[in-house]
Amino acid sequence: MSAGAPLVESKGLSWALDAYVIGAAATPDSRFFVCSLGDGTVRVLDLTDAAKGFTAYQIHKGGSLCFAPDIEAGSHLSGGDDGKLVKVKLDGSTEIIADLGRKWIEHVTSHPDAGFRAYASGKEAYVLGKKKGDEPRKITLETSVGGLAINPKGKRIAIAHYNAVNLYWLAAKDGQPQVLPWKGSHLQTTWSPDGDYVVTAMQENALHGWRLSDGQHFRMQGYAAKIRAMSFPKRGHLLATGGADTVICWPFTGGGPMGKEPSEFGGMVNGPPVTAVLAHPKLDAIAAGFENGKVIVGQPGSTRVMPIVTPAKDKEPSAVSVLAWTPDGDRLLAGTEAGDVHVVDFRSLA
Amino acid sequence: MTAQIPVTVLTGYLGAGKTTLLNRVLSENHGKKFAVIVNEFGEIGIDSDLVVGADEEVFEMNNGCICCTVRGDLIRIIGGLLKRKGTFDAILVETTGLADPAPVAQTFFADEEVKKRTKLDSVLTVVDAKHVMQRLEDSPEAADQIAFADVLLLNKVDAVTADELAIVERKLRALNPFAKIHKTQRCEIGLDKILDQGSFDLQRIIEIKPEFLGDDHNHHHHGHDHDHDHGHDHHDHNEMKHYHDEDMDSVSLSSTKPLNPGKFDSWINDVLMSKGPTILRAKGILNLADADNRYVFQAVHMMSEGAFAGPWPAKDKRNSRMVFIGRDLDAEALKQGFTACQMA
Missing domain, CATH: 3.40.50.300 (P-loop containing nucleotide triphosphate hydrolases)
Structure with missing residues (x-):
């Protein structure tokens, strides 16, 4: 079991930003953390002088609803309830990528290497290449988009909606999607690193997955809460998920998780559910955040867990909404629904 | 919280x-x-x-x-x-x-x-x-x-x-x-x-009073759909009202005798499981045997919740009341089921 003081106390910094942390990402050079918040700001932290804290830029009139790195290194995309998808540079300068008026931009993702961005509002999804002045390709679905994910090669996009996930080729201007049907409302979606599996988290407390190479599909259930987070490590040997009182990791080696038991780590029986998970970019370690604000780093199957943040005792606990690693794996950011942000430096532990 | x-x-x-x-x-x-x-x-x-x-x-x-x-x-x-x-x-x-x-x-x-x-x-x-x-x-x-x-x-x-x-x-x-x-x-x-x-809010559902035509204006009384018990029930028997409107019905039930909690629980579960799709809403304020407080119940189709919600108002008799609103309700069966929940 975990022991000792949480790492944030000796190797970290914490801030109270006072608004829901929607999304966070590190720049490819691992120098900056950037996050978007429910108050419509995008905040930038320079890790070479982290003690100075975040610089805030007001981007949206209302709140930010989604966030992703842009295809241009160092820039980020924030979609808001003002209908705007805004590209934000590290110095706070902005460019409006899309303006959908009174509609909310609820999902955004990008693939910097392939040069594609995708965003969605209601039943409409848009794919935008890197060429300036290009019109986005508009894809209209029968039902509202629950999640977007571009595959690791940057060739296809999975769009989760009600009763199916549709797969489209990013470079195509039109064409019929490959439809992966399954009854129910599909929300977040992700690809395995080898691109063979598509997995969605559903409105029910369950995951659904498809293996593209042979069309098999499978259901993973037994969760106590809605699965708000899932993450494949780079090796792709497992899928770490939230939604239970421990981090549930489904094996994806040797033919996928069908008929197999998941392994788990962290948490307490009947404790608060896991609300965020993110695999370390290099090591076999997974960061997990809980509904009470606790953050840990651990390994599937191991009982040794490193405490990163313990729930604040002096205020109401708030769920971890966001985790982000720097690409070099040295630093971890955790953000909560109440706007508490912690950044921990692992370098001296290596 | x-x-x-x-x-x-x-x-x-x-x-x-x-x-x-x-x-x-x-x-x-x-x-x-x-x-x-x-x-x-x-x-x-x-x-x-x-x-x-x-x-x-x-x-x-x-x-x-x-x-x-x-x-x-x-x-x-x-x-x-x-x-x-x-x-x-x-x-x-x-x-x-x-x-x-x-x-x-x-x-x-x-x-x-x-x-x-x-x-x-x-x-x-x-x-x-x-x-x-x-x-x-x-x-x-x-x-x-x-x-x-x-x-x-x-x-x-x-x-x-x-x-x-x-x-x-x-x-x-x-x-x-x-x-x-x-x-x-x-x-x-x-x-x-x-x-x-x-x-x-179960704690705020304090009365279920089927008031057929309010008291504050002119209206025509039709004996059969006029509510006789404005909070002072004199009848020591089980009451039922049933209003039929094409296929949409409402059924009001009341009882002056306490209800057996176990029987009520299994009856209402059974009703909601079997008839839930046709029941739009149900509400009840119930006098369960050996309970000091009112038991308040509500349902939307099959989804239901119930809880004890404060003591009975001192001046009120502890009359249980239930209302079902839905399509093609079997009023007689509801009445019989409800009556069977009464303590002997």
């Missing part, structure tokens, strides 16, 4: 006066800031970033059971609104005249995140006094919306005669014996009468 944000659902047929009411809620100075989820922006006179468009997407959960249908768009929109908490105090959801109100209500019980952060306050249906009879003839949704309501705003009363109004009111009562009815012109009503009603 974070305070739950109250949600009022506003239904009614096109032209009944919903938009008038919505614009009043948005523009009047009542010290509350509303986030409003509308079906279309159309005539909403207020350009606020807290007015959000919805798609009325009905989702089935758990393999298509009617009782597990929810509004996917509401889950999404409310999730989005909650991410900027602190900027509004209450939510108003407008639906079209064609919408089924049940999935809207069920959304607030079925989705755990929505349930944790918001609470359904009441379903408010605006009814056009002049056209409602015709609507009831030609569209089944009109009856659903009236039957489902906690508060009925009988609007445009100036457009009908007193006799016509009495007929309309009796019709509304037949469809829905427990809703509060307010008569208005141009939806002019104190907002305190429609907001913060706590209709789904």
